[in-house]
Amino acid sequence: MSRAERSWQPSDDLPGMVGGPSTLSFPEDWTLSTAWERAQRESDEGGAVNDAERIVSLSDGDDYHRVLWALKGRTLVAECDCAGYKYHDGWCAHVASLWWQWVRGCIVVAHLDTGREYPAPPAWLRLDDDPTAYDYLTPAELDALLSCDLGSFGVREFARYTNRAAGTIGNLLADARDKMEERR
Structure with a gap:
């Protein structure tokens, strides 16, 4: 799954x-x-x-x-x-x-x-954030955003970690950023 x-x-x-x-x-x-x-x-x-x-x-x-x-x-x-x-x-x-x-x-x-x-609280964790604030992102976009933009992974490192191409991660990040910009 x-x-x-x-x-x-x-x-x-x-x-x-x-x-x-x-x-x-x-x-x-x-x-x-x-x-x-x-x-x-x-x-x-x-x-x-x-x-x-x-x-x-x-x-x-x-x-x-x-x-x-x-x-x-x-x-x-x-x-x-x-x-x-x-x-x-x-x-x-x-x-x-x-x-x-x-x-x-x-x-x-x-x-x-x-x-x-x-296994431990991630660097991007905010305890008082709205849990629905990122519902407009797909799970893959959110994962890339949390891991790369807000976390400690670089794009290539996260691509290797998830067995994806760096271009795929870059596209997911670009889509997530565009959707976030539209919401502002």
Whole structure:
């Protein structure tokens, strides 16, 4: 299955499905809260449900929580089914645990649009960006834009990485840039 053919659909095999994606941002008055301390102290005994959802079960609790945790556009979308998620402006212990695991390279996060997987937060990540801001680009255009214009790949390097011709990557970038210019 190619990256362009992949799409995220919520699974229906577990109760408490999470709704549509919301963006995540660090609170302005961020401190090392109890949720963050718990996320760093406890181990997660859960795992991936699909490309976009994970079960988080912290070792000090007796319950599991379903968490939407994926990249979309240029941002991270996250949502947890616990009450702490709403109380802490999105940074409950379960979401904080996933962030902590991701920045330490313990989990891989999938991009819902491109299908690419990221073992660590990419350089182009903006936590408070609109997840639909790049919906007008094809998955291949978005992938090239994120990787070359906003990321650390050169065109030829990305072409080799994706087994494409450099001209193809150049055309994808040109199309993405033209579409972005038209939207301004």
